[in-house]
Amino acid sequence: MSDPEDDKSDAFVLYRDRPEWRDVVPLRQDDDASVVAIAYSEKFSDVFDYFRAVLKADERSERAFHLTTDAAKLNPANYTVWHFRRILLKELTLSLDEEKRFCSDIIREEPKNYQLWYHRRILVEWMGDPSGELDFTEAVLEQDSKNYHTWSHRQWLIKEFNLWDGELVYIDELLRQDVRNNSAWNQRYFVISSTSGWTPDVLKRDAEYTVQFIKKAPNNESAWNYLSGIVVGQRKSTYGGLKDTCLEMLSNHIQSPHLLSFLVDIYEEEALDRENDSRNDSLPQALELCRKLGSEVDTIRKKYWDYRSRKLEQDYRESQ
């Protein structure tokens, strides 16, 4: 991530040309006849030669700190740079607000870098103050609404600092922008599990909430996974009128593989329930849907649907 501006401008002076660094002997990477050699730029070699020297001497100074700034910008994936920088931040009691700003700048350019997000988490831990953090994650999510690191950081913030209020509203906004945002659905599960828990009322409300989104976009795997996930403790075949809802969608010629799959689950449940008087009818319904999925609606998963059919028949026989 070397900044072309730095290379061209007069501002950057190689460390080996800086009088104030004359006392330090740069340390080249011990790499004769090396493998996977990298054609480092002159600036990169220079900065890291001095970084290695400072590291070996364990020099904990302001100038070492500024050196890590250059090193971090050139290679934000170098975890040793960040580790040493954190040591200096503590030892020299430098401004953590300023450090967070620096961290934000680099995250904007490299939003999928593990070391940057870990560094940020440590800073927030040290500060004991999450101010501005949720906003920051929202800004990053605006660029990439599914950034795994960002969601992970956001979950940590919310748990650590009890920032649950407003999260469901935020998630709802995201879902209205993109109902297929799987990360947002996952976050919803996280929030509800950790706050109210899945009480009967909450479950009913959430099932209805999800069904609304499903009706708008019936072929959305994320919403169907969520629905299946939240009703896992219930009987799909009898809970909340879901079977009727699905059958209605089916009769309206909705061809979503997830809809048919959900119905397979429902009929399977009925077929294997010894106490269900009409279970003999459910088995052929399930098998017919599997056939339809495999040959028409979800053909890429034909072999999976064949497997489901066979398993269903076997489980049914064993349940007799």
Add this chain to the structure above:
Amino acid sequence: AKVSNSSMMSDADKTVLLREKHVKFFTRCLSVLPQRYETYDSNRMTICFFALSGLDLLDSLDAIGGDRASIIDWIYSLQVLPSECDSALGSTYCGFRGSKAAGGKSSSSIDDCPYDGGHLAMTYTALASLLILGDDFSRVHRPAIIEALKLLQLPDGSFSPMVYDCENDVRFIYCACCISFMLNDWSGVNQDQAIEYIRKSQGYDCGIAQGPAMESHGGSTFCAVASLALMKRLDGTFSDVKLEGLKRWCVQRQQTGFNGRPNKPVDTCYSFWVGATLKLLGCYDMIEKDFNRGYVLEAQSPMTGGLSKYHDTHPDALHSYLGLSGLSLLGEPGLLPVDPALNISLRAVQHLHELRH
């Protein structure tokens, strides 16, 4: 240049594995990478692994010719030896480094440079690379590596890759399991705790995330399932319902090739991450092989060799290797079979077994 790799792709290229091009791509990786790879400076060991294992799957290790010994020496030069000065430190930082970017000398201990310790992903890829090259592990400091593993496992069962402050998640459980398997020594891993972390990381959709409550993901699902397979604990860890759900979640990843999460774009590497998971779960035959194969072949770069995450983008070592590994799972002619848990050729695994006898 605006001309994309894909527009240069003939229809024939899209259906044929460009073996020679990939051999050249990997041998280039092993020699010199261009300046834009500066951000891989700490991870060079992983690039070495991708290149070596890629050549191995292509049955073209002879392309490195006389360099085999010097590559082995380079790998060993990155081993961090036990401290002689500080017995309290002892094995703490042992393992392998990704490179000597942090300043330590070849085959040094932490006495030489206090900040240049081992990293689990580098230890895993170093050991795997040595196996591929036919090394006998005679220079590997096994007890030190195992001792370091103990220090890297956290109370919640997950692992950090380094003793210094670092993130922790399912990826490093996988690295720890590969290391333990290759060294045939599980005393560094509390398996029950690791399994507990994995179980807690399984989501409501039955896929597996990097950690509890996070989003299920193809990469972490592989790390979890492969870890269980290596620990020989795959049977009995998941309930029937959760196991069937996991199989379904994985099968759902296929669009043409595979994606890593619902409603995300397809990416070459998931042909391995998800493909290998399905292989380990005994469901690989459920996938649609032609679509998968077609996607990966179209991600080849006919000019430079190598593969990319999508067609029409620059190839990189990771996607090149995982693309080939994914094709190997399909039984692609011209590729050696790959072990779905260790992600090295069966031939390299055979060598590992020979080492033990």
